[in-house]
Amino acid sequence: MTHVAIIMDGNGRWATARGRPREFGHRQGAESVRHVVEAAPDLGIGTVTLYAFSSDNWHRPAAEVTVLMKLFRRYLKSETAELVRNGVRLRVVGRRDRLDQQLVRAIERSEEATSGGTRLLLRLAVDYSARDLLVEAVRRAATAPDVERNSLANLLGQAMHGGGPAPDVDLLIRTGGEQRLSDFLLWECAYAELYFTPVMWPDFGAAELAEAVREFRSRHRRYGRVAVAS
Numbered sequence: 001m002t003h004v005a006i007i008m009d010g011n012g013r014w015a016t017a018r019g020r021p022r023e024f025g026h027r028q029g030a031e032s033v034r035h036v037v038e039a040a041p042d043l044g045i046g047t048v049t050l051y052a053f054s055s056d057n058w059h060r061p062a063a064e065v066t067v068l069m070k071l072f073r074r075y076l077k078s079e080t081a082e083l084v085r086n087g088v089r090l091r092v093v094g095r096r097d098r099l100d101q102q103l104v105r106a107i108e109r110s111e112e113a114t115s116g117g118t119r120l121l122l123r124l125a126v127d128y129s130a131r132d133l134l135v136e137a138v139r140r141a142a143t144a145p146d147v148e149r150n151s152l153a154n155l156l157g158q159a160m161h162g163g164g165p166a167p168d169v170d171l172l173i174r175t176g177g178e179q180r181l182s183d184f185l186l187w188e189c190a191y192a193e194l195y196f197t198p199v200m201w202p203d204f205g206a207a208e209l210a211e212a213v214r215e216f217r218s219r220h221r222r223y224g225r226v227a228v229a230s
């Protein structure tokens, strides 16, 4: 099953272009999450990892950070039942010690409620920094001298509350026109196919996801080898 990771970028610019506050873009962005989660299983996607809030996003104005945190809580509250109905299992990856206690409790409740879901694994990256997680995994590895790729992936999974080894990304999508990783899934994207689109996240939906997957399926992944004629 395909693992798709998405850097959900462009909410602020989308709203500004409409003469609205950035918050409006973030609220609309939550709708896009809904559409993508609904469309993913039928496209052969087994895991979706969404970049919702980077550790560097703490450096944004406090009012915007507050809005984003409120939106996460609202999303968990309003969507958990729907996730359960759709067989979606939710895992929040990233640091939790800097999140508001109420949000941490909401995350734990949603993870527990959706733990039986087998149709789609939805990983939401909040207070996420790939570099910080790699540092944490390496710290944990210091007590495991025979560390190799698999065990480091395991330690990375543990460091981010992943509930298992960090899964390799097949397709990485970034909306909003920028072409960079912004400290997302650096280890897991070793052989990911990259897909950049100028579409702002609030305008990204089922059709845009289907197009990205269609293009991904047409690519030839070689993993350093020589292409085999087909």
Ligand code: IPE
Pocket: 008, 009, 010, 011, 012, 013, 014, 052, 053, 054, 057, 068, 176, 201
């Ligand atoms: C993505 O949209 C959402 C988060 C990073 C939380 P932005 O808020 O980065 O929107 P732009 O890139 O400023 O338009």
Ligand code: IPE
Pocket: 007, 008, 009, 010, 051, 052, 053, 054, 057, 178, 180, 182
């Ligand atoms: C990356 O977007 C983080 C998320 C989408 C959550 P940013 O908007 O924060 O990234 P930069 O600042 O453009 O690199």
Ligand code: MG
Pocket: 009, 010, 011, 176
């Ligand atoms: Mg941005």
